[in-house]
Amino acid sequence: MGVFDGDAMIGYSSAAHKPLAEGVHRVVVSGGVRPDRRRQGLGTELLAAGIAAARVLHADHHPGLELAVDVQNNALNDGARACYDRAGMTPVRWYSHLRHPLGDAVVDVPMPGGCVVEGYGADNDAEFLAVRNESYADRWAGVPMPSEQWRALLGWPAFRPAHSFLARDTGSGAAAGVLLTFSWDADARAAGVRDAQVMTIGTLRAHRGRGIASALISRALRSVRDDGYDGAGVEVDAGSPSAVHGLYERAGFALSRTEVRYTLEDRPADRRPG
Structure with missing residues (x-):
């Protein structure tokens, strides 16, 4: 989904499911808010929309498996981390982004x-x-x-x-x-x-x-x-x-940045209709 101010997009959220899954179905939620429109609650709303979409995709494709909703962001993004914390997400994996000149x-x-x-x-x-x-x-x-x-x-x-x-x-x-x-x-x-x-x-x-x-x-x-x-x-x-x-x-690669994967392990009792 997208959030617009007139014709200009100021934020978006998307969810991508795994066509094949074993044990746990991991749905990756992505999104972002334009820098000049941050700290207005848009990120929280878009993340909630992404989690809701993940639950719908899970129910459609792998209802018999456990669901994990994943997001990933720069380790230095304090605003995003606070948003994930409020949603009940916890860090589970760290990724090094390397660059070669x-x-x-x-x-x-x-x-x-x-x-x-x-x-x-x-x-x-x-x-x-x-x-x-x-x-x-x-x-x-x-x-x-x-x-x-x-x-x-x-x-x-x-x-x-x-x-x-x-x-x-x-x-x-x-x-x-x-x-x-x-x-x-x-x-x-x-x-x-x-x-x-x-x-x-x-x-x-x-x-x-x-x-x-x-x-x-x-x-x-x-x-x-x-x-x-x-x-x-x-x-x-x-x-x-x-x-x-x-x-x-x-x-010859060197570290450019570190990103963190956050996860919401969705229990059946937590799920709400999409």
Whole structure:
């Protein structure tokens, strides 16, 4: 939903459900209020609307599961944190947003022996999805992405297939790791900086420890650098093993900001009609 002052939008709220869920159905609520209209109660109303929408989506798609309503924001946003506190939400996860300056800071890491890299294409699209789903299975809140959602994700104008790569094991011929890159033109116009974002990266468990992820990151960074991008970013779950952060630090990434995931665990007795 949106809040307007005349023709100008001053705030919005949205809720996105998971088509597939196991045990707990997590619905992510997003929103924001224009800076000059904050501290007027709009954020509280929009969050309440988002939670109500999450309950409707849950009842429609996964009524037999527990519901968790998630929001995420900058750790330094005190106004947002107060809004979440009033709604009964608690912090459950921290995420590091890392940025790479590109240029000479890009580290050249070759594919390990027994692997080759190839770009994204229609012929390996299904393998990209299969590796994404299997590699995300052991992550916090990781659930499979159905093909319809995958098609919608790659249908975004922000998807950059020319900077997305797959690692293939030459012995078995099977895909071993993938990386997807996105970039938003509107953000570039607003900020005057064109950054690429690593949105998906995963290596199958059987191929971890070979250096595939490092090589995929290096390949993507070289690709966006050569295409004239100003920087690259990635979001890392701070609850992941420290080796994950080390992977990006060795590649030349540095911390840009920290975000916090807040959750409202919705008990059946708490639910109200949408």
